[in-house]
Amino acid sequence: MKFWEVYRFELYYQLRRPSTWIYFLAVLGLVFLVIDEVVDYTRTVGGALLHAPVTVANITGYSNKFGLLLLAMLAGNGAMRDIQARMDPLMYTTSLSKSVYLGARFLGTFTIAIVLMLMVVPLDMTISSFAMNAEAELYGLFNPVSYINSALFLTVPNVFVATAVLYAMVLLSRQAMAAYLGALLIFVLSTFNMDVLAENWALGKLVDPTGLTVVDEWRRALTPNQINTSVLRLEGSLLANRALWICISLLLGVVAYSRFQLSHHLPDSWWKRNIANRYLVPVHTPTAPAKAVTFLRTFDYKTRLYQTRSLAYTFYQEITKSPVGLAIPAIAVYAFILIPNMSEGPLGVPILPTTPRIILFLNNAALQIFVVMLITLLAGQLIWRERDSRLHEIFDAVPVPDGVLLWSKYLCLALVLFTVQAALLVASISIQLVAGYYQFEIGEYLQALFGVQLLDQLLFAAVAMTIHTLVNQKYVGHLLVLLFYLYTLIAPRLGIEHNLFIFGSDPGLAGSVFYGQGSFLFPWLLFKLYWIAWALLFMMITQKLWVRGRETTIKYRLRQSGKGLMQSPVLIGAITLLMVTGTLIFYNTNILNKYTTAEERVEQQVLYEQLYGRYRAVPQPLLTSTRLQVEFYPDERMAVVQGIYTLKNDSRKAIDSIHLATAPVVETRTIKFSRDNRAVLTDKKLGHHIYVLNQPLLPGDSVQVSYEVGSIPEGFSNRGITTSVMNNGSYFRNSEWLPAIGYQPFRELRNDRKRKDYDLPQRPEFRPLHDAESILSRTGREQIQFEATIGTAADQIAVAPGTLTKSWKRGDRQYFRYVADRPIQNMFHVYSARYQVRKARWQNVDIQIFHHPTSVLNLDRIERGIKASLDYYTRTLSPYPHRQLKFVEYPDPGTGGISLPGTIGYSTNFALLNPANDTRGFDLLFAVVAHEVAHQWWGHQLVPAEVEGSALLTESLAWYSALGVVEQAQGPEQLQNLLDAMRHEYLNPRSRAAVPLLKARDSFQAYRKGPFAMYALREYVGEEPVNRALRNLLTKFKPGVPPFATSLDFYSEMKAVTPDPLHYLLKDLFETNTFWELVAKGATAKPTADGAWLVTMDLLAHKVQVDTTGVETEVSMNDLIEVGIWGKSGMTKPLYLKKEKIRSGMNRLTIKVSEQPEEVGIDPRHLLIDTEMYDNSRQVVIEK
């Protein structure tokens, strides 16, 4: 009876609070945004329909995460209401027992939470499907099971776990704020678990309290024919996760329940009370007589300054000594764990933790969300400080202007944030210390942490204080502040792209060891001044609307605020600053530069295709030679290129018009032909020009075209400044700047759904394998004569393809002349930077590494990699075609490299990879160098046709060859370690439905499956036959000469060297999408009379082919598969390792070995594609 009364009252009370409904509406709104995103994704990319179980589960997951806000509010209130209202003595002295009191409260909160949360997704889906009824096909059939299962397996347990955890945290800390902290923890564990755990899925699935990682895994592994039908089931990882978290929440609940007492709370621990009691010893002092002592009291500006400072410090002490203060070291510890994991390079290889790299991750959302939350809560706590402690009546009557109160609280927030940044500084340096990096660039940290980040945080803090003051309702204030933060994150998705409308935004402060941040500073500063003006304005509004005394209605405060507002010099100053900076920004982004929205850019793509797509097949002459005169002016961030193309008609028909595609990011002018012509079309906006030659170009004839291209920076655009030409570290790629011949299909819109919206025909992403036109097409595969003269600043070195034939100085400029010793592919970079050059020589090839003077960590590795590669490839494949090989570091933000003719560009981050700190025994950097050098064969000598499967001929073969270099130069063990690391990719959930390797299209096939298949083939057929086949491929196809190679040509070469009995394997590896499922089921051994051991093993084997839609077909097998036995001498020395015939189903093998066996394995080296790798081996049971 009492239970029901408490329960009923909880429902009654919570449902009547506006906060409940405001939070509920906020969750509804946020989930609606998610659904809108999903609809957009389904429309543009495809995938599961909206009513499909997987989509509903996914959306439910988001609703559960956003719902944490609502839950935190409900739990904080439900558990702390009586204490906050000081009603606890009344409640606790009724005859309610603790179990009834807490139980009914919890159940009440849970009931409201669960009912509201269960409504969110169905309600939002209904609204969304009505709002978008034109696209009903995106939703598919309504499937109640989708909703019921998501509700039962996700929402119900999630709401229970979250409510229990939050209740426990609130009861233990006796702070309603703890609920928000708890919600944040759950959110972070769910959202950033993969970052913190460095992509460990097994652990990640358990750690995520919402179970969404399991849903994510499920979603990724779905094949196309399951995607709309596969149902969420409570089994496996999901069941384990649910069980674990329910246990954790129950455990926490029990702890909180037993610690909580229905009695007057003594706040401190016993020893603190003892200390305090010492002061309680009564000392008899006579009461001093009341006398009016006059002290100097002042109310001038000095006093105001002093008060502001002193108050801020008082508030700061209160916060840092309160439990909230623990957030500061907590954030630092979190950063210390998070950043090293996030900062890993490819394959988990450590990257040198340089200061810029650490700073990059200090800006990461996974970290910043904590600071945002801290600002939100602290702003609320500071604004409500006096009212929460009911000190406000006294406090509000003191002779201190509102401004002092506001600014002292703001200053306090600033002090806390300063402390957070200092803690992060300590964390960052600790990370570097642990990684053995001892160059402490304190200056860079100070700039990043206390200049850039702190400023952004202070801007946000001003908004937080404004919102809290305006709404004057603590919990609604928290919600609105967080929503405001969300707005700044997702504004572009809401269609608001201009930075002038996104609070706190700036066009970026990207830096590089080459050019620093100098050039970014002006636009950044302008934007920040603009936002500072806004923040000042907000603070002025806050000051005017400051809540003081009893008159707290916004109406009253607005009436009061009008008084004397316009006289405030600060206000006038802020508005002036706002106008000036806003105008300057607008002038730069919209007048000096063209401002385009994402939508407009898509429309341009569409227009380009609609207007000029008809010229796709118009015969065009072939580019045969490029001569460039490049002038870099690094100090002015300007460059001018004068180019002369030679175009040759190699078709059989006369060509009368030439189409020139100019690049959008530069200005192209003075286009001149060596023959009389007239321009019939000049479309500078879309970059298409048509020239009609007065005398048609006859077959075999050539024409020259000259042009000038200028890159002249005009202020900054909404996306920041262009970084092509910088004071140091300039580069451009030919396709980005220089005109191209003919219609450019790669400029077309790719997204199929969007194409449909614009009535464009379907555009297959890959041309089919047998597409004759593509196999013959030279577009993009032309071989050109190349020479370039490059001028740059006297202290810089310019790099281009070819041999440096001459270098001279004219005035204060340095010139370099490069001539390619033979035709190259028409893809190249031109660089200019203050390089240091490392020179070496391999046989008659000059090796040069152009690097930033500080990037010296890996120079030896790179040099060794280049030499070993050249050594291996020239021996096993064919000669290296150039007389020089250049490695050039350039300011690319990625971690990779790019292989250009005779030149390999690599990013600064690549140069920071630190294999020395990798404990797994392989050198990724060396391997990647070998891979890039291999592209000088696979991509530059064998230039495949642009059809599906081409990545097999470039990326897969380049990796395969690189594996050979690794084995040769660093030994088989390093190779195995590298392959093991590469195989980790199998652990990432992925659908098994795929095209066979011969049609390889995605990066997993190109970079992983392809090399594994090649390696397997090598282990079955032998290294030499495979290399022979590759040599044949290189002999048969020459660059620039059609027809171009496809994966089928590769396949026939492989077939030619593979013995007939193994053709099945070739087919399984390349022609079909085949998976082996190999399990060592059992292994026993017993000693024989002659001192040897007889091993009996049961091996289970299946072979499955999976098509592109996910249909799995088991095929019978009788395959040669490696079987191994190991003893005491370890994995490197098998007692037995041979290929045995294995059939489908259970196989029993009995093998005699000389020593006592310990472990057996089927396909122990994982040559065959088996997604479950860990069941291939088994310990041997010894029988007597």
Added chain:
Amino acid sequence: MEHTQVHLTIRNVSKTYPNGVRALNNISLDIPPGMYGLLGPNGAGKSTLMRILATLQEPDEGQILLGNVDVIKQKDELRKTLGYLPQDFGLLRSVSAEKLLDHFAVLKGIIQRASRKEVVEGLLKQVNLWDKRKQKLGGFSGGMRQRFGVAVALLGNPKLMIVDEPTAGLDPAERVRFLNLLSELGENSAIILSTHIVEDVSELCTRMAIINKGEILLEAQPLQAIRELNGKIWRRLIEKATLPELERTNNVISTKLLSGRTIVHTYSQEAPGPDFEPVEPDLEDVYFSTMAGYYGAGQASRKEVVL
């Protein structure tokens, strides 16, 4: 800051709450320096008036002047000379008394550390909290909290002290100490003490007003008001059951229990009957006579005389 004798003038002040409650209805008062008692039952509008005087609320109409400072329009100016002890307030639980008083000293404009230290010490000794200065305020008893509040109000020697129901919840000894404290201060400032306890006023105040339902019923000097009632208050000891009958026939102003029987005070110009005996009136009789409407209320002519 020089201390000058200032008058507080309240003219035609009215305040109606959004929910329709008319808390103050056209109130006018003149308050000279010294202790001024504002007497009235719960809900009479005392606290509203006090908060308006303490700049925390604004009247719908009317004017209030302290000397030449307009209390409504020059809030910041008034606050410099204001000490306010609200009826109900809390303190930061985890801060020590010394620290919080120092905090308020800064807020009140004492920015020299040394003088602040001296002021804080003086005040804490004055309110007898010096021994407890290091103790967290969360552990303070009601009386200690109240005394701490006085210390805060006294900071900076206010010319106007607003003290709202200060003695409620104090034990008798505390109350005496507290009233002594206040009376010592009354020499230089205007101190307005709102209370529903008649003794507070009778013991301390040279002037007083009685307020009920937002209106001033009486503005008087306590002694003179008592004198005026001389011979008009009568007492009778009765059984409780006969009270309704008595109330019908006599102007009963108050009843009190004494050893299980009821003492009744009535107002009458002449002796109401043989069972009644005359009483020497006290301020309580003034209060109850006024509340019952036999004295003071609405009699403008008499009021002039009283003042």
